[in-house]
Amino acid sequence: MSAPPQPKRDYSVFEADIDGRTLDLQVLRRLLGWMRPHAMYALGSVVTVLIAAGLAVLTPVVLGRVVIDATLMGNDDSTIPSYGMLDANAWLQLQTGLPPLAAACVLYGSLIAVWMFFGHIHRILLARAALNALRDLRHDLFTHLESRPSSFYDRVAVGRVMTRVTNDVEVLFQLLTGIGGLVGEFIPFFVALFIMYSISPMLTGILLLSVPLVTLATLAFRHATRGVYRDIRNSVSRLNQNLQENLSGIQVVQLYNRQQRNLDRYTEHNADNRAHECKAINYECIYGPFNGSLASGALAAILWFGGHGVIDSAITLGSVVLFSRYVDMLFRPIVMLGEQYNVLYRAMASAERIFQALDWDESVSEPERPLQLPPRSEGRVEFKNLSFGYTEDSQVLRDVSFDVKPGEKVAIVGPTGSGKSTLIRLLGRFYDFAPDQILLDGRDLQQLSTRDVRRRFGVVLQDFHIFSGTVRENIALGNPDVSDERVIEAAKMVDAHGFISALPGGYDAPLNERGSNLSHGQRQLLAFARVLAADPEILVLDEATSNVDTETEQVIQAALRRVTEGRTCILIAHRLQTIREADRIVVLQHGRVREIGSHDQLLEKRGVYHTLHELQFQSEAS
Numbered sequence: 001m002s003a004p005p006q007p008k009r010d011y012s013v014f015e016a017d018i019d020g021r022t023l024d025l026q027v028l029r030r031l032l033g034w035m036r037p038h039a040m041y042a043l044g045s046v047v048t049v050l051i052a053a054g055l056a057v058l059t060p061v062v063l064g065r066v067v068i069d070a071t072l073m074g075n076d077d078s079t080i081p082s083y084g085m086l087d088a089n090a091w092l093q094l095q096t097g098l099p100p101l102a103a104a105c106v107l108y109g110s111l112i113a114v115w116m117f118f119g120h121i122h123r124i125l126l127a128r129a130a131l132n133a134l135r136d137l138r139h140d141l142f143t144h145l146e147s148r149p150s151s152f153y154d155r156v157a158v159g160r161v162m163t164r165v166t167n168d169v170e171v172l173f174q175l176l177t178g179i180g181g182l183v184g185e186f187i188p189f190f191v192a193l194f195i196m197y198s199i200s201p202m203l204t205g206i207l208l209l210s211v212p213l214v215t216l217a218t219l220a221f222r223h224a225t226r227g228v229y230r231d232i233r234n235s236v237s238r239l240n241q242n243l244q245e246n247l248s249g250i251q252v253v254q255l256y257n258r259q260q261r262n263l264d265r266y267t268e269h270n271a272d273n274r275a276h277e278c279k280a281i282n283y284e285c286i287y288g289p290f291n292g293s294l295a296s297g298a299l300a301a302i303l304w305f306g307g308h309g310v311i312d313s314a315i316t317l318g319s320v321v322l323f324s325r326y327v328d329m330l331f332r333p334i335v336m337l338g339e340q341y342n343v344l345y346r347a348m349a350s351a352e353r354i355f356q357a358l359d360w361d362e363s364v365s366e367p368e369r370p371l372q373l374p375p376r377s378e379g380r381v382e383f384k385n386l387s388f389g390y391t392e393d394s395q396v397l398r399d400v401s402f403d404v405k406p407g408e409k410v411a412i413v414g415p416t417g418s419g420k421s422t423l424i425r426l427l428g429r430f431y432d433f434a435p436d437q438i439l440l441d442g443r444d445l446q447q448l449s450t451r452d453v454r455r456r457f458g459v460v461l462q463d464f465h466i467f468s469g470t471v472r473e474n475i476a477l478g479n480p481d482v483s484d485e486r487v488i489e490a491a492k493m494v495d496a497h498g499f500i501s502a503l504p505g506g507y508d509a510p511l512n513e514r515g516s517n518l519s520h521g522q523r524q525l526l527a528f529a530r531v532l533a534a535d536p537e538i539l540v541l542d543e544a545t546s547n548v549d550t551e552t553e554q555v556i557q558a559a560l561r562r563v564t565e566g567r568t569c570i571l572i573a574h575r576l577q578t579i580r581e582a583d584r585i586v587v588l589q590h591g592r593v594r595e596i597g598s599h600d601q602l603l604e605k606r607g608v609y610h611t612l613h614e615l616q617f618q619s620e621a622s
């Protein structure tokens with residue numbers, strides 16, 4: 001029986017460009033869900049922005065009504081409502097003994113200072129709410145991506161995934177803070193509009209004539225830059241992907257002298273990004289000055305018509321000054337809305353990309369009620385008619401059947417592509433397969449929890465990974481059951497204690513990324529120590545000594561003879577001389593079991609194993 005068919009998944013969506021909608025309320029509502037635990041910060045931001053907005057509207061009232069009309073012009077019949085500012089100024093004069101103009105200046109300066117204070121608090125609280133929310137989002141996204149199976153990363157470029165966790169989340173920060181900023185701008189907009197209309201409907205109408213022009217300019221800017229910002233986002237994603245591929249394969253790049261060719265390719269991506277960025281800057285350089293000129297034109301109209309009104313005594317000078325101060329409050333929110341539209345557009349696309357990753361439900365199946373293994377497994381492994389393929393079109397393993405008895409050392413050999421490493425991946429439950437095809441101590445591997453299964457197997461891969469951190473951290477890997485004493489004991493068992501002790505700092509010596517400050521043989525010994533520190537019941541060695549020198553291999557082989565005693569051990573090797581001591585050897589060819597027996601038995605059969613042995617012997621002799 002073959003593996004259960006997997007649902008067809010369109011992995012190309014991770015490579016495709018997402019345009020995003022202008023405003024998707026469902027996406028926005030879901031995004032704001034991460035803000036909910038930090039609602040107190042958001043609420044504090046709203047309260048402070050309301051206070052700051054009120055003060056922003058009052059400062060022109062003090063300038064126009066108190067300073068100009070009441071104090072300088074002596075006009076008590078001004079049409080500007082004082083909103084208590086005249087009373088506040090009188091109270092200040094009474095308390096301080098200051099003259100009216102000095103008291104008005106103190107009042108004006110105090111309002112400005114309090115306005116700036118509450119605006120500052122608003123920005124801090126808003127940024128804190130947004131940063132906390134996006135910290136939680138990044139945590140959830142990283143946790144989700146960490147649990148995706150190998151089949152996901154077999155088909156999706158890591159650079160594309162990284163873009164979702166970095167660039168896309170950063171765009172969401174701009175969105176959340178931008179929305180908060182818009183709230184702070186539009187509150188003064190409507191309050192100022194109300195005050196101006198109550199003072200002079202004519203001047204208010206003149207100002208409002210310019211608003212449609214700003215709106216049209218904003219719509220034109222939005223339409224022109226929509227595709228540009230999408231191209232910028234996609235070019236950045238391609239840059240990240242290309243950079244990640246080049247840096248992760250830097251040794252191959254240097255060995256084959258591909259530096260210039262890779263630089264040329266990166267330069268193409270970089271130039272593409274630069275072209276899109278420059279195009280966006282050109283649009284912004286037109287849009288910004290155009291809006292600035294409209295604001296200046298509106299101010300000129302206010303001075304012209306308002307000046308005539310002052311001469312004709314139809315309006316006070318303070319009212320004209322107030323109108324001139326409110327021009328910016330009318331234009332800035334609309335301009336900011338145009339700028340935020342592009343942020344909103346990019347953020348909607350980024351949010352869709354993030355939620356696309358979060359909603360990707362591909363995973364290794366877990367049983368609802370997993371079977372329980374005893375604290376210490378016997379270490380018996382059985383393969384029963386196992387068939388498996390990474391895709392529906394091709395089968396890697398076909399009807400594979402053999403068993404590994406407790407404490408037995410079984411080697412698996414075969415030509416490249418015969419399915420040896422696939423067996424190890426299935427043992428580690430990196431992929432799903434049909435039930436009752438792999439058994440551990442007589443229990444279906446599919447009916448055991450993935451965590452429990454992986455705790456029983458200690459796997460040393462040919463391409464092992466060393467993390468940034470100390471030697472101790474790389475051996476223990478954060479396992480609370482691995483004590484410092486166990487770390488040292490494991491290192492001694494594989495003869496790694498000597499070179500570790502010689503490092504500056506010993507077990508606390510920092511290791512570079514991928515362990516670049518160690519030799520390959522030393523990194524290999526650390527990989528063995530890491531496995532042994534976890535004390536698994538079953539050891540799986542996948543080409544574990546293929547890339548080490550003869551001297552290091554002899555050290556490892558001697559250590560393995562000690563540590564495999566009493567443990568089930570599965571060895572995979574191309575170098576047949578490393579598995580002669582195996583109890584049995586399983587020979588795979590084209591995904592099928594061709595032969596099983598000891599080294600001597602298989603040589604006598606003069607079959608596949610004999611052919612592999614002869615070819616390797618001739619190769620080594622030559």
